Amino acid sequence: MAEKACKAMSLLKLAEERAMMKKKLEEQKRKQQLDSIPYLPKDCISNILIRLPIESLQRSRFVCKPWYSIINSPTFIRANLIRSENVMMFLSPVKGVFNRWSRSNYQDLDFHENPNTFSVETKIFELKSVHVLNRPLISPSSKYAIKYMVLEEGKSVIRDYNATCLGRIRASCNGLIVLDNVLQKGELVIMNPVTRKLSLLPLGTIYPPHDESYALVHCRAQGYKLVHMFRDESGYIGCEVLQIGEKSWRVINGPAFGLMKWFGYDPVFAIGGLHWVPELDHNEYIVTMTIDDEKFHKITLPKTSRFNDRIMEAYDHLCFVTHEEMHEISIWILGSLSGEAWTKKYTIAVGCIRDLIPLYFSRFKWELYLLDKDGSIFGFDFDDGNMKKLTTMKGCFMIADVSYSLHVNSLVSWQMNENDCA
Incomplete structure (x- = not known):
């Protein structure tokens, strides 16, 4: 045993x-x-990751700790911003099947397109610690998906951030957007739709939307500023500025040019200043606010601006794109604010295509995109002098009647050091 x-x-x-x-x-x-696996230096990995599209970068952050550290570094975020192309951001009505609309089952505004959808208003509730039963009832039919259109390689493609909101887009800069917070009258939200980071901004002066204009800008020395212009009861223009991160707005002197009938189109940030077109048609000048000293100036245009003309930023210059003749579009350049001398850079012969509305310049090649009245999009390549109609891909739609904002997709945060994203 x-x-x-x-x-x-x-x-x-x-x-x-x-x-x-x-x-x-x-x-x-x-x-x-x-x-046996060869060692890849950190710089080499960074050079590989920087070439990924923004959607892949978001997922790549969580592959491992070293990648997370690289992608979230200020140096990488700035390099990614420099490489980012312009897109057209817009709001599209959300479509889908909604749950029964009642306070008893009121969760997350009672609708998500898919489990990964980010709701701006739900995040606001979390920031304010609002209990479900105390949330205001808002019809889900007023909910919008935040999307953008990419124009590349002769095609127009619609892409989705998988994010929804109730308020309109007020301003955009370096990948950050400012939205209305419809849950609190007059309040605004700053957000990066790619990273989905969001913060509430302090309440400023409340005016009807058609009597005010917002612009978000970045200053190397001062960080991000939100500029708010509004027309008072007497018809004169008031202005206030919010330094992002501060708790209150500062009132500054508005343009001392008398009455302004209208703010025109969204302001353009270029060559150290914000530029407004005061009226939509028959305009002789633009209103400029230099960002560093927050002073207003009047700059005479090289010719009278008409309804389909635009001012826009291109290659560190301010451009005036105007319809000179019935079949011609001219590009005027203002290189600096000191001399205020416009130079005609180029003339485009558009042939039988009339009334084209300039959309934006590409950030990386001398190319201008324009919108026809039927919603078609054209691209003019200044290198070869050809005007080409872009192919509309499946899922796209005509944007003639859609309000859009010029935008770039990035990983930028308003909390970053002022020199990180200059």
């Missing part, structure tokens, strides 16, 4: 020794495999 027990113990010990030996051999094999 004792002999059998001793034999059993010997077999058990032998099995344990074999198991330990097998485990040791597997660990050695795994270590040899790891040692």
Whole structure:
């Protein structure tokens, strides 16, 4: 009996020794495999990651800790911003099947297109610690999906941030947007739709939307500023500025040019200033606010601006794109605010295509995109002098009647150091 027990113990010990030996051999094999993988320097990995599209970058952050550290570094975020092309951001009515609309089942505004959808208003509730039963009832039919259109390689493609909101887009800069917070009258939200980071802004002067204009700008020395112009009861223009991160707005002197009938189109930020077109048609000048000293100036245009003309930023210059003749579009350039001298850079012969509305210049090549009255989009390449109609891909739609904002997709945060995204 004792002999059998001793034999059993010997077999058990032998099995344990074999198991330990097998485990040791597997660990050695795994270590040899790891040692055989060539080492990639951090700069090399960064150069690979920077070439990924913004959607892939978001997922790549969570591959491993070193990648997370690289992608979230200010140097990488700035490099990604520099490489980002312009897109047209817009709001599209959300379509889908809604849950029963009642306070008893009121969760997350009772609608999500998919489980990954980010709701701006739900995040606001979290920031304000608002209990479900205390949330205001808002019809889900007023909810919008935040989307953008990419114009590239002769095609127009619609893409989705998988984010929804109730308020309109007021301003955009470096990948950040400012939205209305419809849950609190007059309040605004700053957000990056790519990273989905969001913060509430302090309440400013409340005016009807058609009597005010917002612009978000970045200053190397001062960080991000939100500029708010509004027309008071007497018809004169007031102005206030919010330094993002501060708790209150500062009132500054508005343009001392008398009455302004209208703010025109969205302001353009270029060559150190914000530029407004005071009226939509038959305009002789633009209103400019230099960002550093927050002073207003009047700059005379090279010719009278008409309804389909636009001012826009291109290659660190302010451009005036105007319809000179029935079949011609001219590009005027203002290189600096000191001399205020416009130079005609180019004339485009558009042939039988009339009334084209300039959309924006590409950030990386000398190309201008224009919108026809039927919703078609054209691209003019200044290098070869050709005007080409872009192919509309499946899922796109005509944007003639859609309000859009010029935007770039980035990983930028308003909390970053002022020099990180200059």
